[in-house]
Amino acid sequence: MVFSSAISLFFFVPIVFLLDRRLSDVDAKNTWLLLASLVFYSFGQVYYLPLLLLSVALNYVCGRLAAGKYAKLGVTLAVLGGIGLLAVFKYADFAIRTVNALCGLSLPLTGIALPIGISFFTFQGLSYVIDVYREPQTVSHSFKKVLLYIAFFPQLIAGPIVKYHDIEQEIDSRRTTPQETALGIRRFICGLSKKLLLSNALGQMADTVFALPAGEIGMLAGWTGAICYTLQIYFDFSGYSDMAIGLGRMFGFHFRENFNYPYTATTIKEFWRRWHISLSGWFRDYLYIPLGGNRKGKARTWLNRFLVFFATGLWHGASWTFVLWGLWHGLFSVLEDCGAIPVDKLKGKRIGQLYTLLVVVLGFTLFRADTLAQAGAMYAAMFSGIGLHWMGTAAVWAKFTPAFALMLCLALLLCTPVAREHTPKRESVTFIGSLGLLLLCMMYLAAGSFNPFIYFRF
């Protein structure tokens, strides 16, 4: 189920919320939220529900082991189990395709469908076991609590990746006030609007450009498509994070922020402190630092950074375009580190923002492309697509409606803190505005089209 669907907005969210409010006991609330979360997952892929339960059970058992005499065994089993699940369900066909291409073989593909949110719930489970290994007193003896922590529906299938100790206390005891609930609802509507009104509008333009034949993309179409996709993925994913944070707040949970205006960053390192913060934090805590971080000399630091960005790219998808996207960011991160890019002259300056945006837009072009050849065609168009290319230009122009122009302007404005600084101070005004946005979203849903979240496939 996606939050931006009619069944979620008109049935699932209000019913789960109202019944949660009817319950007074926190244990009963937890049971109810757990059931709701499992139903939520079942709407996506009911046949993968046992896999989710198996993954949680594995992490629960490994957590118990990691807190006791067999700590190393516990953490090793959890890591092997988690990587094993990802290898089978996410990367098997990718590996086979790569072997086939390299060796000229034609090994059959497994055809296994990707379980929704596998990367998220696997990483969340792993973080729990590793944290228990590091601090055994944080272990949970209740399977139900671990299951709720990993499967809680707001963050189950597209993050943010939450750490157990961040919500452990709220699982045991939480308080919801009318103010907290209202602010959570406002945040939820804000995320829903980002997704339905902005991201989808920008996505239509990006899809149009990326569907053009290679020879028909000119410079204008190329840059329009790349910029629109860069904005689309931000509003898509940050919108989902807003919805998750808002829903969490409605039920008494507080998740950490996942985005902090990443497109205002003036270096790539700063960009990664602002983009998908929970994933960057995960890789920092569970991969970069265990690899030695920056404590073992410069060469090793750079190697570690490349490894982390390689893993980040691979985490996003089983394709070389994702891996290269990760390495692209790794390259600029290392270049900034070694002084090849003068970070001091860029930090906090417009030129730094332009440099970062250029790297990010070119990176997301690779990220969006279905194949390396398509990415190459886009780059060729963006940098040398001079000429008429009237088919591509006409296709872009056809989508450039006044409604699209308005959404593009709003998107450009809202990806900077300018709008936040000018938000009305009176809460009542923002509440009324939120209800207006909700009505617009409902109208969009009614007229609607298919609107899956980009990050669901990770």
Add this chain to the structure above:
Amino acid sequence: MKYKWFTAAFLSLCLIPAAGMLVLPEQQAAGNEHLTPKPSLWNAQTGWNEDFLGDLTDYVADHFGFRQELVTANAALQTRLLCTSPAETSFTARTAGCTTRKRSMIIRITQR
């Protein structure tokens, strides 16, 4: 108090389409759209419907209460305020100045 009013307004807005779907008679398709039929869990010929929940999602998307009114409101907003036709192929109107060959080519590209 404003927090409670806001929460109540949110829930009402969400639940009105749900209630409308359950209480009002089933809406008929407007224009040439094809609405998803009511899903069934069991079919005598094919057995269990493994994609029942997916079908249910599509069914609700097509049949929630006051959907037609919201579609009409959306169309009015798009055309009157944003000067944009909500219909997928409406852009052809904006290319009225193009030759027939160009128009058909644009349609081909955007329908890919």
